[in-house]
Amino acid sequence: MPEASQQIPVTVLTGYLGSGKTTLLNRILSENHGRRYAVIVNEFGEIGIDNDLIVESDEEIYEMNNGCVCCTVRGDLIRTVEGLMRRPGRFDAILVETTGLADPAPVAQTFFMDDDVRAKTRLDAVIALVDAKHLPLRLKDSKEAEDQIAFADVIVLNKTDLVTPDELAKVEGLVRAINPTARIHRTSRSAVDLAEVLDRGAFDLSRALESDPHFLDADDDHHHHDHHHHDHGASDIHDVSVKSVSLRAGEMDPKKFFPWIEKITQTEGPNILRLKGIIALKGDPDRYVVQGVHMIIEGDHQRPWKDGETHESRLVFIGRDLDRERLKRTFEACQAA
Amino acid sequence: MPTVAPLDLDGHCVAAAFVSDVPVFAFADGLVHRLDHGHKSSTAHDGLVCATVSLDGASLLSGGEDGKVVSTSADGTVALIAENPRKWVTSVAAGPQGAVAWGVGRAAHVRLGDGKKKSFEHPRTVEGVAFAPKGMRIGVARYNGATLHFPATDGKPTELQWDGAHTAITFSPDGNFVVTAMQENALHGWKLADGKHMRMSGYPAKVKSMSWSPKGRWLASSGAPAAIVWPFQAKDGPMGKAPVELGTRGNSMVTAVACHPKDDIVAIGFADGMILAGRIADQKEVVLRRQGKGAITSMGWDEAGIRLAFGAESGDCGVIDISA
Numbered sequence: 001m002p003e004a005s006q007q008i009p010v011t012v013l014t015g016y017l018g019s020g021k022t023t024l025l026n027r028i029l030s031e032n033h034g035r036r037y038a039v040i041v042n043e044f045g046e047i048g049i050d051n052d053l054i055v056e057s058d059e060e061i062y063e064m065n066n067g068c069v070c071c072t073v074r075g076d077l078i079r080t081v082e083g084l085m086r087r088p089g090r091f092d093a094i095l096v097e098t099t100g101l102a103d104p105a106p107v108a109q110t111f112f113m114d115d116d117v118r119a120k121t122r123l124d125a126v127i128a129l130v131d132a133k134h135l136p137l138r139l140k141d142s143k144e145a146e147d148q149i150a151f152a153d154v155i156v157l158n159k160t161d162l163v164t165p166d167e168l169a170k171v172e173g174l175v176r177a178i179n180p181t182a183r184i185h186r187t188s189r190s191a192v193d194l195a196e197v198l199d200r201g202a203f204d205l206s207r208a209l210e211s212d213p214h215f216l217d218a219d220d221d222h223h224h225h226d227h228h229h230h231d232h233g234a235s236d237i238h239d240v241s242v243k244s245v246s247l248r249a250g251e252m253d254p255k256k257f258f259p260w261i262e263k264i265t266q267t268e269g270p271n272i273l274r275l276k277g278i279i280a281l282k283g284d285p286d287r288y289v290v291q292g293v294h295m296i297i298e299g300d301h302q303r304p305w306k307d308g309e310t311h312e313s314r315l316v317f318i319g320r321d322l323d324r325e326r327l328k329r330t331f332e333a334c335q336a337a
Numbered sequence: 338m339p340t341v342a343p344l345d346l347d348g349h350c351v352a353a354a355f356v357s358d359v360p361v362f363a364f365a366d367g368l369v370h371r372l373d374h375g376h377k378s379s380t381a382h383d384g385l386v387c388a389t390v391s392l393d394g395a396s397l398l399s400g401g402e403d404g405k406v407v408s409t410s411a412d413g414t415v416a417l418i419a420e421n422p423r424k425w426v427t428s429v430a431a432g433p434q435g436a437v438a439w440g441v442g443r444a445a446h447v448r449l450g451d452g453k454k455k456s457f458e459h460p461r462t463v464e465g466v467a468f469a470p471k472g473m474r475i476g477v478a479r480y481n482g483a484t485l486h487f488p489a490t491d492g493k494p495t496e497l498q499w500d501g502a503h504t505a506i507t508f509s510p511d512g513n514f515v516v517t518a519m520q521e522n523a524l525h526g527w528k529l530a531d532g533k534h535m536r537m538s539g540y541p542a543k544v545k546s547m548s549w550s551p552k553g554r555w556l557a558s559s560g561a562p563a564a565i566v567w568p569f570q571a572k573d574g575p576m577g578k579a580p581v582e583l584g585t586r587g588n589s590m591v592t593a594v595a596c597h598p599k600d601d602i603v604a605i606g607f608a609d610g611m612i613l614a615g616r617i618a619d620q621k622e623v624v625l626r627r628q629g630k631g632a633i634t635s636m637g638w639d640e641a642g643i644r645l646a647f648g649a650e651s652g653d654c655g656v657i658d659i660s661a
Contacts, residue, residue: 052383055402055425056424058442058462060461060462062480062501062520063500064501064520065501065519073520075480075520078520079464083386083402083425083427086348086351086365115542
């Protein structure tokens, strides 16, 4: 395995048209934050900065010839990243801007499925910009807006100055209903603190857990004050087809858990947008973290369980048409005797 | 014993070759270095992406991140062939009578020897271009297959379909076969006479380098811990036949191959910088260079087949003389 230190971090910036992506991009390119970014854009468009490290690349989705419909990568990114990495030292990180209608999955999967890209880069975070004013409308007419939220590690809820506090709470509730694990930043005019969105290691679950110990505590009481999707009726979120399933159980039998997660991701892969979890394996002194995108799943030992820490397994699925009861029943059946 | 004259440079060598018998090394930073009574260099691009030698052997053709296609001659003179502002030129090919083809985004462009230009738009990105050995014909590697065009006439293109992403393309020297490298660690071939498919799979890594033996009897390829050499003597190419594995090593992958211009011998470059020469007939091999700093990215023989120029992603280049 390549060493993490040699791998260039990649941030993926998604967001529907009008969400403020270009404003954020221009800030990242012009502000003095001590890092140099190579930026891969679909169109130079409104980027007001001339810089040789801005590369225009035509979005090119490749289905892999392995019989898996959700195994897609961005062919143009493979080539562009490979080209950029031939001249390292000019930049510290790569930023990929996607089109407003882009599905983030192929972008993320490129960094797992292509060996050359994977050897030289690592996915740092998928950021979704969300227009607080227009989100309810967007969710009515596009599946993409929902996918981008579902997929994100960091969500920038932008244009909050254009909505009332009530509207904002409602929109944030919608976002939380789609994605209970992402970090949400409220802002206007894309004025989010760049340190909060860049080089976060948010895609790297181990790092995300270190910086936010409550990362997967979506169902814990302390979060309930800012998302009310349990109490509100379906009317609030009737335009949302993505849902999350949070599971919680005791120590797992590795002989049962691994075949189960393999099987679930194989059969339910197309419906699973993201999957994240911390697993307590029976007889294992380390916490085991898993994460996935569609059918791709990765797992690793994170750190030893601390004294007094409850050996508990938590797993969150974000996706469509997920059978909560079946997931819960089969997950719990993997518990060690 | 072969002798190695090293040339240690900084950066990533994209192409190592001979231009008018002078060893040249094209680097990703845009410099083209040459060993002509000492080390010299000229700036071809602001960021060089791809390079190949012209068919007359008198210039190096290259495409850049600066959108330019240029030729660099053995004395270091750089001449502009075309400019595609703000786009990367991702592939370049040399054709008969001074023709040049290159890929930019979804377009393949051709400049014929008489200066006439022609462009072919595709629905998907042009991943690779190559000229057929005879007639003015180019092949374009693209998503789900390859397209063959006749740039000198307005003939209808030939579409060769095969699902998946095709990232590079080459014609056999007799013009009977087209072979593409694919995203999923395989080669795909078509027999042009009848469109018959040839699947060449089983590689543990992507194939980045392909080279035909002088009479086109063999196609050598990278992407495995040995050079994988497919037999193309039969009328249906390698179908139903096993490839020859040359220079098998347990601990390093082959990253570049270059067939000798006269004999059925393959120069084999590895991920750790080692270079072997392997003879296809008896699979005998000799070490041409011990390990280096990084993976070999490109190798090219001189016309006589006595000297081999090589370059690595870590910048350590050189010339190996096998006559000694």
